[in-house]
Amino acid sequence: MIKRNVLLNPGPATTTDTVKMAQVVPDICPREKEFAGLMKGLRADLLKVVHAPADQYTSVLFCGSGTINIDVCINSLVPEGKKILVVNNGAYNTRAVEVCQMYHIPHIDLKFSVYEQPDLAQVEQTLRENPDVAVVYCCHHETGTGILNPIREIGALAHQHGAIFVTDTTASLGMIPLDVVKDNVDFCMASAQKGLMAMSGLSFIIGKTDIIKASKNYPTRSYYCNLYLQYEYFEKTGEMHFTPPVQTIYATIQALKEYFEEGEEAKFARHRAVYEAIHEGLDKLGLETAIDRNIESGLVVSVKYPDNPNWSFEKVHDYCYERGFTIYPGKISTTNTFRLCALGKIYPQDIEDFFVVFKEALEKYGIPVRQ
Ligand SMILES: *Cc1c(COP(=O)(O)O)cnc(C)c1O
16 A cells, blocks of 8 residues: 555646556566567557547657657757747746747747737737748646646647647646647647656657658757657667656556546546536635636646735645645746646545645634635
8 A cells, every 4th residue: 555645736646556556567678679569559559648640640758857848849840940939828838938048949939928818819910920930839738827728729820820830738638638630739748747647757749740750851959859869769669769767658558558448538527526626625715716717727726825924835735745635836926826736646525635634724824714
């Protein structure tokens, strides 16, 4: 028996014991054919999660946290003399802008309020005025606020203007149904420890094979993080170019098995029920949230700090943490918030149990709550 913690942070998420135990395997050299075979199945299963036709899309694995995908896509997919347009309404899109800056890649940082979805008319106007935009980039579920962005519409605009569409689906893939063809997605990305409920250390990009092949001739801006190089190595050998995260790969294979057993729609409904339970608990206590519910992803809730001098995030966090519940700081610079998230293998009952503990903490530290 492994102690079960309820993680209400936006990943890594609460996992099953079977996923944890899948990592305990006989030692193996990852250059063995047996291991390449495992990765082949894993890459094929990842395509199925996002309904990507195998004759058009491929998946490429990397060893690293989710940010490696942002780095790889941006440094690898912008052709010579072209620009990338980042549709930016939050912290994770800002991270993409920072990657552009680090690699000195020509880019447009099209900024919107972090409290709202991007304005499609402005996206379109920017594309019309900048015919040299070859890549449009936008995060699907902006984890910093919990906003779900209209990627299908943004992808359609990109395609109308001859650009490819890259979306950061790290905080939605495997939780909110995604169909890369219908959603106009050329490249999406995630890592194993979020929606798939596996362990950290494995990240993956799912994208159009012909575009990856064309990118062979694009400027190379990184050695370790080049998409074409990693793809080519997989195609030639079935292996990662460099040492893979062996144990995480075993855990991810088990997690995918459990993902397909639970089913896309049932899993989506379970996350949704957890999210509803979070809002219900907050409403009962009279706590306010920062984002309009109509544009929330249903996975992350940004909660405003109670307006009381006794409030201390650290103290309340520690009280909950000692009792098996992890709450997480906010990421909105203009409002003081903390976050409660619905990722992982958790249920509405876990949220009810959490609110008993959370209410105890508020009472203990003298923060009045609605009874
Ligand atoms: C978690 C997350 C990432 C990756 O963060 P890492 O700390 O590198 O794993 C990227 N984008 C989004 C939207 C995320 O939620």
